[in-house]
Every structure is written in C-alpha cells, then in structure tokens.
Amino acid sequence: MVDAVPKSCLYSNIRLHGHPRVSTSMQFRGVALKPCYATTMEHACAGLVAEVTSTAFGDLSTLSREHEAESAINEVDNSSPFKKLKTESVAMSMDRIANAWKHWRKLGEPKLIVAPMVDQSELPFRMLCRKYGATAAYTPMLHARLFAECAKYRAGEFTTCPEDRPLFVQFCANDPEKLLAAAQLVEPYCDYVDINLGCPQRIAKRGNYGAFLMDDLPLVQSLVKKLAANLSVPVSCKIRIFPKLEDTLSYARMLEEAGCSLLAVHGRTRDQKDGKVIRADWSAIKAVKQALNIPVLANGNIRCLKDVHECLRETGADGVISAESLLENPALFAGYHLADATPDDGNPEDANETELDQPKLLLEYLDLFEKYPVPQRMVRAHVHRMLGNWFRKHPDVREELNKESKLSKDFLESLVRSLQDRNDRIPLVLHKS
Numbered sequence: 488m489v490d491a492v493p494k495s496c497l498y499s500n501i502r503l504h505g506h507p508r509v510s511t512s513m514q515f516r517g518v519a520l521k522p523c524y525a526t527t528m529e530h531a532c533a534g535l536v537a538e539v540t541s542t543a544f545g546d547l548s549t550l551s552r553e554h555e556a557e558s559a560i561n562e563v564d565n566s567s568p569f570k571k572l573k574t575e576s577v578a579m580s581m582d583r584i585a586n587a588w589k590h591w592r593k594l595g596e597p598k599l600i601v602a603p604m605v606d607q608s609e610l611p612f613r614m615l616c617r618k619y620g621a622t623a624a625y626t627p628m629l630h631a632r633l634f635a636e637c638a639k640y641r642a643g644e645f646t647t648c649p650e651d652r653p654l655f656v657q658f659c660a661n662d663p664e665k666l667l668a669a670a671q672l673v674e675p676y677c678d679y680v681d682i683n684l685g686c687p688q689r690i691a692k693r694g695n696y697g698a699f700l701m702d703d704l705p706l707v708q709s710l711v712k713k714l715a716a717n718l719s720v721p722v723s724c725k726i727r728i729f730p731k732l733e734d735t736l737s738y739a740r741m742l743e744e745a746g747c748s749l750l751a752v753h754g755r756t757r758d759q760k761d762g763k764v765i766r767a768d769w770s771a772i773k774a775v776k777q778a779l780n781i782p783v784l785a786n787g788n789i790r791c792l793k794d795v796h797e798c799l800r801e802t803g804a805d806g807v808i809s810a811e812s813l814l815e816n817p818a819l820f821a822g823y824h825l826a827d828a829t830p831d832d833g834n835p836e837d838a839n840e841t842e843l844d845q846p847k848l849l850l851e852y853l854d855l856f857e858k859y860p861v862p863q864r865m866v867r868a869h870v871h872r873m874l875g876n877w878f879r880k881h882p883d884v885r886e887e888l889n890k891e892s893k894l895s896k897d898f899l900e901s902l903v904r905s906l907q908d909r910n911d912r913i914p915l916v917l918h919k920s
C-alpha cells in the first residue's frame with residue numbers, strides 16, 4: 488500500500504461514518520489540495536491525480552507512481568459495458584460525501600423504508616406503514632415529463648402532508664431538462680428526489696426509462712448531474728444489478744461520482760422479474776456498499792423484521808426497502824408477520840398470536856383514504872393485496888368486491904365486517920424474542 492502512495496502524499500487510515508476509509512492529502516507546488524477519501528488507496532490516489540490535473544498546476548511528474556493512479560482512473564472506463572463512458576473525473580467531492588451523510592443523519596438514519604410502488608405507495612398507504620414502524624417512504628414512480636407539463640396528472644398522482652417525511656419522490660425520465668422541471672416542483676415537499684433506474688417492465692422499455700437506461704449510461708450520468716447541480720435536496724437513485732458484479736460496481740461508482748447522494752440497490756437483474764421466485768443477491772448489495780462512500784439501501788427478500796436484521800448484517804447496508812411483503816402486511820416493520828407466509832426457522836412457540844390482522848389494517852387504511860383521498864384503482868389494489876389470504880378462504884367475498892364498480896368506504900367496511908364475522912381469522916403474529 489505504502490509503495491503505491493506518491494512521496495509527497497500524507498496518508499492515513501481514518502474511519503469515516505463507521506467505515507474504514509483511506510485518505511490521501513498533499514501539497515502540490517506549495518498549494519494544499521483537497522484530501523481524497525476512498526475505499527482503496529488506489530482510488531484515493533486517483534482522486535489526487537485528478538485534483539492535480541484540475542488545478543492547472545498541472546505537471547504530474549512529481550507523483551512517483553502516477554501511472555498507477557491513472558490506471559485506477561481508467562479502471563472505470565475499461566470494464567464492459569463502460570468503455571464508451573468517459574467519467575470526467577474520479578475525484579470525489581468530499582464536501583458532497585460529507586453532506587450526503589449529514590443529510591442522512593439529519594433524517595434520523597431511517598432504516599425501515601417503504602419501497603416505491605406504482606399505484607401502491609401512495610399517501611394513505613405510506614401513512615399506514617409509518618404508523619407501523621416505517622421510518623421513511625418512497626412515492627410511486629411519477630413520469631417526469633407528464634408531471635412537469637400536466638397539472639391534472641400532478642394532482643392525481645402526488646399528494647403529501649407534513650407528517651409524510653422523510654419522503655423520497657421518485658421519477659422516471661430520459662431527458663435531464665424535463666426531469667429537473669418536475670423535480671423542482673416537488674423539492675419543497677421531500678427529502679430526496681429519486682431517479683428510477685430499475686423498472687424492468689415493457690412500458691419502461693417502450694418509454695426508454697427505468698432499467699432500460701442501463702444501456703445508455705452517459706444519459707443516466709447526465710440525469711444525475713443535472714439534478715445534483717440544480718436542486719436544493721439531494722438526488723438518490725434506485726438501481727437493479729448487472730449480471731456481472733464488476734459492471735454493477737462501475738455503475739454504482741459512476742452514479743456516486745455524478746452526484747448521487749444515496750443509492751438503493753435491488754439485488755436482482757433487469758431480467759429477473761419475478762421477485763417471488765428469484766432471490767435477490769445480497770452479496771452484490773454488500774459489494775456495492777463496500778465500494779461506495781454514500782449511504783446504500785438494500786432491496787429484496789425482506790418479508791419480516793427478522794429478514795431486515797439479517798439483511799443489514801449481511802450487506803452492511805444503511806437501511807432496507809420492502810415492497811411486496813408490505814402490501815400484504817403494512818405492519819411488517821413493527822415486527823408483525825403472517826405465520827404461514829413467513830415460516831420461521833425458530834421455535835413456533837416463540838410466536839404470539841396478536842389482536843391485529845389484515846382486515847383491521849385495511850380498516851385503518853380506509854380511514855386514511857378518507858382523510859387523504861386517492862384514485863379508486865389504488866384502493867382496490869390494496870384491498871386485494873391485504874385480504875388475499877382471506878379471499879382464498881372465502882372467494883364469495885372476493886366476487887362481491889369484483890362486482891362493485893365504484894368503491895365507497897361504507898361498502899368496503901361492510902365487506903371487511905362480513906369477513907370478520909366468519910370466525911376463522913388469520914392473525915398476525917409477533918415474536919417474543
């Protein structure tokens with residue numbers, strides 16, 4: 488390690504936010520350069536070289552091992568599919584990294600986060616999850632161009648309230664100007680503006696956004712840079728992994744260097760669409776966490792609170808986000824889970840049946856829906872998700888729901904009561920330990 492350090496560098500091992508980091512700092516022709524911090528000495532040196540270059544004091548000859556540092560810079564460019572991608576510099580702005588952590592700490596370092604879900608992570612659902620332990624939440628993905636241009640779309644798709652914080656507002660986009668115009672409309676109401684880089688659906692392919700931007704990394708870079716340079720709130724990104732780990736790491740580093748202040752990693756590739764069948768790769772998330780300096784969130788395989796603890800331990804991530812399992816059980820982050828849906832490898836006697844169940848959660852959701860109205864399609868989807876287990880036992884109640892074209896609160900409450908009267912409830916359980 489010491490060999491790789493230019494003679495004129497002062498170096499030290501420090502701990503940055505609890506994680507070991509390497510730092511280098513130096514004077515060049517009597518001028519103090521910004522210190523560089525990185526996970527490896529090579530990257531820290533690379534940062535210094537870029538810093539020297541950018542100061543116009545410019546001759547690299549005083550750096551005894553500059554070719555090694557330069558090759559660290561080139562590392563980003565040489566690995567497929569990043570050949571074409573010219574990152575302007577690998578120099579980390581320490582101010583930005585420090586600010587990313589300062590912001591994260593100011594929000595209380597939220598660890599239990601409601602995932603972005605189209606039509607499903609809307610305000611009343613977010614508020615229900617927050618009541619049961621969620622410490623932050625994403626909005627559903629919003630279409631940046633429509634959001635910027637159409638007041639009706641904005642009013643129908645984005646609502647919030649002062650208690651709805653910390654909040655990530657997520658957009659899909661492929662045009663930096665339009666993304667910025669949309670982001671500027673929400674920045675007073677949120678804690679991060681998030682870019683969706685993970686949607687694998689056909690609609691995203693047609694629209695050229697989400698995970699399909701993994702084929703156009705310079706465009707992704709320009710989206711992040713545009714927001715980072717112009718917004719008062721930090722930019723976050725949510726990605727899927729590449730089949731090759733090196734590509735995922737290069738991608739993640741590029742996002743960090745472009746100005747991303749928090750990265751959520753869904754540990755599945757673009758082609759791994761069925762989250763119920765294919766397990767997310769936590770080892771890839773761990774590698775991203777180790778490679779980056781900004782907060783990293785893990786996504787995938789979170790079905791109960793035990794999974795949360797395991798995921799945080801295995802990946803070292805700063806928080807987790809959960810989607811499908813929260814839709815069935817919005818009380819997941821408070822430790823409740825379905826006895827059958829999440830078989831426990833511990834002692835079954837350890838599980839306590841509770842008074843809480845999905846119909847009760849749905850009634851709470853309906854109260855929130857009354858307070859914070861949202862389009863009917865969102866409510867209908869929640870009823871199906873939250874009562875799915877109960878409908879399997881009582882398909883006649885599901886049919887009753889399907890016949891009703893307009894859902895009133897009264898109708899839904901009477902539907903829930905009719906299920907509760909059947910006397911074979913499916914309780915949520917809590918673990919004693």
Ligand SMILES: Cc1cc2nc3c(=O)[nH]c(=O)nc-3n(C[C@H](O)[C@H](O)[C@H](O)COP(=O)(O)O)c2cc1C
Pocket residue numbers: 602603604605607627628657683684685686725753762786787788789808809810811812
């Ligand atoms: C109904 C639904 C809608 C989703 N919509 C979005 C979205 O708008 N933006 C996004 O980044 N991911 C979206 N996702 C993906 C989730 O955020 C999450 O990455 C994925 O479901 C994996 O997490 P899980 O294993 O906890 O379900 C959606 C998932 C579901 C189930």
